[in-house]
Amino acid sequence: MNNVSVFIIDDHKLFVEGLCSLLSDLQGFEIVGFSMNPVDFLEQVDQHTADVYLVDINMPQLSGVQLTGKMKEYNPNIKILALTMYDEYEYVEKMIMAGASGYILKSASIQELTHAIRTVAEGSKFLGSDIQELLFNKVEKSNAELFTRSFANNIEPDATLTKREVEILILISKELTTQQIAEELFISERTVETHRKNIFSKTKAKSVIGLSRYAEKNGYISV
Template identity: 40%
Template sequence: MIRVLLTDDHTILRDGIRALLSQQPDLEVVGEAGNGQELLELLVDTPTDVVLMDINMPVMDGFATIEHLREQYPDVRVLVLSMLNHENYVHRMLEAGATGYVLKNADITEITHAIRTVAAGRPFLCTEIGLDMLYKIVRTTALPTDATRPKTGELSKRELEVLRLISEGMTNAEIADKLFTSKRTIETHRQNIIEKTQAKNTAALIKYAVSNGLLNE
């Protein structure tokens, strides 16, 4: 059982998250706090695995709170749940010691997956933020010249379809479900795409799709 402590100054949001998490058999909400100070007081007597915490809070905000958490409760994982999507906020919280960052507009499936991921000690970044950062990298990276750019025609129709879905952040399993085929088949398509485009990673694949105008088709 993963013990979760909710920290947000909006009671209605805490109530909603508690109700949704109560439907998960492996997650238990062990307490609620309206700000960082209340959180630290609760942790004294409340064994907790994951703190699901906002940044903008009265009395003690997320930035100040996480410093105390890292000093006093280094084994407690922090998953930021915020509407702040700017990369500066994400970087500051992760740099300060948060294990994950998810936006409040994420669906419950992503939030519960994030909780389980950080509870296991693995970092988590929600899909929306991850893709935004990836696209910024793509836009600021020099695109290949016409002389060096692989020709779009080298990819088959199905490979182009798979490439577009990869660019949307979908996993091999999700693409397989969408295209009604096996994960192994998608892995084969992905490998063929990598070989044809000479892309070394997902960011390079997205850069290829952007440079060839495939994301708008």
């Protein structure tokens, strides 16, 4: 079995040193470097080649989400595993949307972490056990809320919009501009505009106010 080369990007010195020591002692893994400053790392990204990059989320100057997006712009084939203490859904979603291949908590066992690293290195996706439970509960709760709202308002849940269109619909309802939506979802403004036109066409709405009413009626937002 070939060694998996790992590069760590995290601003917590003690954690980085401990993880480097731990992985270096395990057969099949090689720590090729680490950086505690995401901006400095980006300036020299071409000098740091690894099979898998472990990226923290909360870092100064540049968040893990922003860093992941920029790394994927530099090399779409780069493999990133989010390694963080954040177990909130919004962080999981943002990291995945930015291009991360996996998401695992720092509280995970070394066995789960090494399995995650190998899985991502092989080109597959990975979500830690705690994150899988988080997403399951999120979907379960969302479906229950949508069903309750639909039943209470005597309407059928909408099924005409794609997942991406629903995401953009919600952000439009929050009064975000095209530029802000593009930055939030890590897509181009042109793509946002295309989705926006499709949303207006499908919902028959004539204005942003109309879209907001549609989103509320179908249970996508609450006021």
